[in-house]
Each structure stands twice: as structure tokens, then as C-alpha cells.
Amino acid sequence: MELILSDLRIPIEKDGMDEYVKAASQQLEIDAGNIFIAKILSKSLDASSKEQFYYKISLIVTTPDNFQNKQNLPVYSEPVKANRKTTNIKGRPVIVGFGPAGMFAALELIDYGLKPLIFERGKKIEERFVDVQKFIKEREINPESNIQFGEGGAGSYSDGKLFSRRNNNSSYVNRVLKTFIKFGAPEEIGYISKPHLGMVKRNIFLQVSILLWDILRAIPLR
Numbered sequence: 001m002e003l004i005l006s007d008l009r010i011p012i013e014k015d016g017m018d019e020y021v022k023a024a025s026q027q028l029e030i031d032a033g034n035i036f037i038a039k040i041l042s043k044s045l046d047a048s049s050k051e052q053f054y055y056k057i058s059l060i061v062t063t064p065d066n067f068q069n070k071q072n073l074p075v076y077s078e079p080v081k082a083n084r085k086t087t088n089i090k091g092r093p094v095i096v097g098f099g100p101a102g103m104f105a106a107l108e109l110i111d112y113g114l115k116p117l118i119f120e121r122g123k124k125i126e127e128r129f130v131d132v133q134k135f136i137k138e139r140e141i142n143p144e145s146n147i148q149f150g151e152g153g154a155g156s157y158s159d160g161k162l163f164s165r166r167n168n169n170s171s172y173v174n175r176v177l178k179t180f181i182k183f184g185a186p187e188e189i190g191y192i193s194k195p196h197l198g199m200v201k202r203n204i205f206l207q208v209s210i211l212l213w214d215i216l217r218a219i220p221l222r
């Protein structure tokens with residue numbers, strides 16, 4: 001049986017698989033040798049106590065077949081797979097904007113064998129950087145290239161922390177996280193709370209550019 005154990009508290013200096021198994025075996029009241037950690041669902045820092053910082057960990061744990069779930073812990077079931085439909089669309093779908101939504105729309109459509117046309121009104125990330133700096137230093141805004149507009153979308157100049165609905169473990173969210181991993185993010189983004197993504201969006205941009213050849217820049221749709 002696979003059970004979900006939520007919010008196990010591990011002192012940060014003891015962090016590691018052995019401690020997770022120990023905490024799980026205490027919660028389930030069975031021998032550590034009889035359980036197996038199938039997946040780390042989430043991991044976040046709990047700094048509410050100044051004396052001791054903890055990681056709050058949620059796990060999927062495999063228990064022996066004869067295990068009696070007396071605490072009525074939630075049983076894990078595989079997320080329902082998103083149905084991939086085939087399409088009869090002919091021609092090229094249009095995507096307006098190459099922020100995260102545009103990027104994932106492009107990857108999805110490419111998966112269907114389509115070749116979307118992408119319109120992005122802002123500049124390339126390197127050129128945007130100059131305009132953003134100019135705004136920060138001189139308070140002079142370029143309406144077409146700024147914090148909001150341009151390759152990578154609105155959050156490109158944030159510190160790169162990923163906000164997602166990771167905890168609900170839905171197949172859609174997992175697919176997004178897996179895509180980030182495929183494009184170079186570390187595996188741990190699958191369970192760390194608000195992880196850092198680094199250059200992943202740039203890698204997706206490059207991949208989509210290679211696949212499509214023609215991302216149309218500086219052509220705003222009004």
C-alpha cells in the first residue's frame with residue numbers, strides 16, 4: 001500500500017533519507033526496514049522557531065501488504081493522466097507573447113506536430129536587460145521593452161523562485177515541473193518549495209527557436 005505522510009518535521013542539520021525513513025517509521029509505528037520511500041512530494045523550510053529550524057517533508061511511503069492503516073492516512077493513487085488529443089488543425093496556430101504561458105503553449109503545440117507562429121512584442125532578454133537597467137537607474141521607461149514585456153515574460157528579472165501548485169501533485173503541474181527538469185532544472189524542483197530555476201526559461205526559448213526557426217519579434221498584436 002502506498003500512503004501519503006504529510007508535514008514530517010526534520011531538524012535541518014539531520015536532513016537526509018535516513019531521517020525521513022526514521023520519521024516515517026515512527027509515524028506509522030512500523031519497523032524502518034519494512035517501509036520504502038517511493039517519492040518526496042514536498043520539502044519546505046519551517047523557520048517558525050528560532051531555537052530549531054526544520055524541514056517539513058511530505059512523502060509517499062510504500063508499506064507491507066498486511067499493514068493496517070489504523071490512522072486512516074491518505075492512500076496515494078497515481079494522478080489521472082491528461083488526455084492527449086490528436087488534432088485535425090491545419091495551418092499554423094498563433095501564440096501572442098513568449099512568457100511562460102507562450103512557451104508552454106509552444107511546446108504543447110510542437111508536441112502535436114504543429115508549427116505555431118509566435119508574436120512577441122518585447123526585445124530579446126539581453127537587450128531587455130539594458131532597458132530594465134535604464135528604467136531602474138534613470139526612471140526612463142521603454143513601453144515595449146521593460147520588466148513586463150519581452151522574451152521570457154514578466155518574471156524574467158525576479159530572483160527565479162518558482163511558484164507552482166506542486167503540492168496538489170496533479171498531472172498538469174508534474175508535467176510542467178518535468179519539462180523544466182528536461183530543460184536543465186535540478187531534479188529537486190519536483191519537491192522543494194519555491195525552488196530556483198536559473199536559466200531554464202532561456203533554454204526553453206532556445207529549444208523552441210530551434211524547432212520553429214521564426215519567432216517573430218517586435219511585432220505587437222494590437
Ligand SMILES: Cc1cc2nc3c(=O)[nH]c(=O)nc-3n(C[C@H](O)[C@H](O)[C@H](O)COP(=O)(O)OP(=O)(O)OC[C@H]3O[C@@H](n4cnc5c(N)ncnc54)[C@H](O)[C@@H]3O)c2cc1C
Nearest residue numbers: 097099100101120121149150153154155158161163220221
Ligand atoms: C517583477 C515580477 C517578479 C516576479 N517574480 C516571480 C517569481 O519569482 N516567481 C514566480 O513564479 N513568478 C514571478 N512572477 C510572476 C510571473 O512572472 C508570472 O506569473 C508569469 O510571467 C505569467 O506568465 P504569462 O506567460 O502568463 O505572462 P507574461 O509573463 O506577462 O508574458 C506575456 C508576454 O506577452 C508579451 N506581449 C504582451 N502583449 C503583447 C502583444 N500585444 N503582442 C505581442 N506580445 C505581447 C509580453 O511582452 C510578454 O513577454 C513575477 C512577476 C513580476 C512582474
